[in-house]
Amino acid sequence: MIYCVEVSIKPGLPDARRLGLLGQVEALGVMGVQSVAVTDLYFLSGDPAAGAPSGLDADGVQRLVAELLHDPVVEQVMWRPLTAIEQAEPRPGVWSVEVTLLPGVTDSVAESLLAGAAMIGVHGLRQAATGRRYTLAGALDADQVERIARGLLANEVIQRYHVNALAAPPFVETVQRETGGVMGDAAVEVIALRGVDDAGLLAISRERRLSLDLAEMQAIQGYCRAEGRDPTDVELEMLAQTWSEHCVHKTFKAVIEYSGPAAEPPHTVHRLPFTVHRPPSTIPIDGLLKTYIRAATERAAKPWVRSAFVDNAGIVAFDEQFDLAFKVETHNHPSALEPFGGANTGVGGVVRDVIGVSARPIANTDILFFGPADLPWERLPAGVLHPRRIADGVVAGIEDYGNKMGIPTVNGALFTDESYTANPLVFCGCLGILPHGAHRTDPQPGDLAVVIGGRTGRDGLRGATFSSMEMDHQTGAIAGSAVQIGHPIHEKQVLEAVLLARDEGLYSAITDCGAGGLSSAIGEMGSELGALVHLERAPLKYPGLRPWEIWLSEAQERMVLAVPPDNWPRFQAICAGLDVEATALGEFTGDGRLRILYGAQLVGDIDVHFLHDGIPRRRLRAEWSPPPLPIAHSPFTVHQLTDALLSLLGQPETRTKEPIVRQYDHEVQGGTLVKPFHGAANAGSSDAAVLAPLDALRRPATGAIRRGVALAVGANPFYTALDPYCMAWAAVDEALRNVVAVGADPDQVSLLDNFSWGNPNLPDRLGSLVRCVQGCYDAAVAFGAPFISGKDSLNNEYTGADGQKHAIPGTLVVSALAIVPDIDRTVTMDLKQGGDWLYIVGLTRGELGGSSLARRFGAAGWGSAPQPPADALDLYRALHGAIASGLVRACHDCSEGGLAVAAAEMALAGGLGLELRLAAVPRSADADHDAAIAFCESLGRLLVEVRPSASDKFEALLAGHPLARIGRVRADDRIIIAGLDEQPVIETNLVAVEQAWRSP
């Protein structure tokens, strides 16, 4: 017997969910919906496999309903056997849409319901599933209801919906499908590889969606011939996963022949160590990672770098007792298909990376790139979700995971451009803390290979290879199984178990089980030793998985550890006490073979050296040439600079992110000192976050100055088309000046690089990437800031049903982690007091190319992108000295929208007006008109508030750098900027500025 329980808000009480839905329906462009009602559905079943009699009787259901399934104060509930429910006759003007998950999709509520039933002693409940019914009233036709169902209420990648029909609980189908599922010998397929020709190899790669090229398939063929047998599906899938772009980064390791101009950036002549990697017209590059990224780290040679590019996350010293771990990941493809689940598991994945270096996560970041929220429907490519829906889902997914794990989301950025419509980018970062030396990385022969956390299902199969492919309009339908729903509570408990085990020294190695699943985790951990694995021991969500599916499944919330047998009982006890499942799947052997058993059957036996080192190196061609020279001096005709300022304040990059960021818990763990919002009304957006880790705060007070850590990002993809080299510089400089602005030491900055690019097999895409990486190198070397971790997400291209390719602009996100020497010497960006003086530091040049102003007013040819700044590090050191001396009351970097926008943001955050003189701004000769000085985005500049009484000391500390006092804070609410002729060119007030900044 299956029962259906229906729960809704009592009549007469407000239902907060309804209002939000009405707004979203209107945003779909469907008018005429008068009301939406939401009913939560629970499906309960006794023991359907056994048929009748059911293990669940009416008394049991009544208890579940009374004690678990509704809130008696505000909700009403009814329940009945599913067979007793008949579909009511459709009433005119009323439609119902019932939504359930597809079988096998994680349903954490149903899991909790089963646990709750056990707690209250209702043991007859065997299966549970959830659903939701939406009742729409209004003048609607069937097409409109379909549109609402598809566009808003259900995502067919993970859900199904029924209009005016009853949903069947998904567990019914699961059971029927799995009954008598394939097992035994037939479960493993042997692929005849040795005898086929090149075309055959390519066909196998294509048909199995292996994403391997001919050279790679040939290497596998050669290996198989040497081994004297064809591979099993387990082995072939494992090779495809291990050799995927996602896991092995073959583009960044490839040998590249690069043709490009001998780049000598126009303004970068001052003492920058540019000569080393300045390319001649054609150069061979022996791997981007080695030649540039790692080389920059080696050149910086910072003693406080503990681990760079080796572990799951980069590790640096925090103080003499603690280290910090930082990682940023992308989850672009999954977020395009199922925004909530994609972003949700993106956060879960990067958090696991940090747990995977034995650290406790203490902060999350998110950097998002979407299509425009108001994109007209007719411009939406076929098969693509609307940007607004992607944005809503991604934000909800980030919120859900971070908040539930108790990790504050403290910093991020949002960019909007139509080029991201089909390929939204979602970067998720996580910072962790660990005691110095606590992360062990030396598995021993005989150690148990242990998996803990969530169970293994069919979810996420081939995610690693999927994320390394281009998408087309059918990708959603085909790759649905690559998308998953996270379960943050499982991961939270896994975290607690890992940290207890860490502190007791119970494991000798740990890694997360992410892309590639057990195959990747155990494969990497046993990359020297080899291992023997018993796949049938893996706890499954449901029966019927074939061995290769168990091995490759990317089911979430799992970690793999090497546990010495003597520690196993204690390790199990810790996990049991925290409701974490732990299973020893096998052991590390030391014989260099990875042997995989399923029961008595050997389903895989592979040489670990071939697995990890056998991939042939790719040889790629890259070329970059600068775009046609932009008009050096724009025929700039925006004379209404006040209107321009207000307009820029309303642009997506600049306007308030409060509606998003307030949904993230940024206070949990108590260490967020420079918060996302500050100022008179807690509304000003901070340049960076400063955290004081609770572990450090809780130490017995010694009276010593306490350290903090600053986090910030830099990105500006709108410069890429002009010059990826300059774009990289801009990203690095922005990340640097953001952390400097809040009080971090510019000599203790670590960087992360995350690239999202197009198809690297196309020479122009790769050429642009090469030039970007060269910029990363030069900037990092100039700032002495090592890269400690990074990731690339390539193939961000989308072929629509129209056959056209939609590519993203090459996008680099640079994240900075920096030490704040004293948490009592941090600075926020809100103006503090009328009468204080305002200084600008850094040189202003006439660089409007790619700027907010140029984008807003539709002119592409407005000069070059911002060029690398000269002497920025020395300037930041001097500014930091002033901050550390307590001389700076407010500080804000000039980025999108330049000086004028930065000034307006400081004013509205502080609730105080200001006046500035553009004529006083230190500038180069080409910054020769008001609009350029006010809105150009030259790097290396910050706006600083200083008390008049402190100005002498401040100026002395900044002596020798571009610096000028350009105005003062007003006690009233007026914002006045005078032009080169000393007459006001911008005149407005806080009310107008705030209105523009909060405009939708």
Added chain:
Amino acid sequence: MNPPILILHATGSNRDREAAWACELAGGAPEIVHVNQLAAGERRLQDYRMVVLPGGFSYGDDLGAGKLWAVALRHRLGDGLAAFVAAGRPVLGICNGFQALVKAGLLPALADEKMTQQATLTRNDSARFECRWVWLEPQTGSPCIFTQGLTEPIYCPVAHGEGKFVARDETMLAAIEAQGLAALRYVGRPGTAAEATAPSGAGYPWNPNGSQNDIAGICNPAGTVFGLMPHPEDHVIPQQHPQVHRGERGLLGLPLFVNGVRYAAQVG
């Protein structure tokens, strides 16, 4: 001797460490203990002088915020927590812990309806999770032992999606008010026009979730069990104040813990 304090960790709790730190700063000796350890008898409630149910997402809040934790309190700890309360030892529930206490019937626990749910914390009017700083005004004359002697407001963050306090009916709400059980209320910014609460209440965003009568926290009639949605444990040092850079200090959440720990040390 510092009184031993049990910070009760349910699967999914996540503000337990800050709660422990606040208790430490207040002079207590906190220990974080999982519900499973109590259920298995590895730890005993009666060995502690005070219990704190911290914030988080117990069991994912999957069937409603704090719901399954409330079930666990009732079914896995037996009479343990009720007996602890009956002995007069203080219990503090913060955010998710408050939700669990209310849904388990331990708050407000009026009249003879022991362990019956008399109120709830339901979805915010905004239908969203919200994180923002709020001011809380102590109710004069409340029996709450945690707010005794507090004369100035507390400033601290809320971080929840289901924090709207709703009493079961008007009679229940009237009884809560009559007995002074609404120990903390949301108010506008002190020293501004917003502070003077209008008849219609503090209003959004001062009252961040639409709670009846601006109720942020309630106690039982004895005043020993207290729960609140905001997070006083996240404002225990001046550097956490969002306007510290503007020269503002004070209004810490720490006094609630100091009161609780002091009371715990005295009670038998």
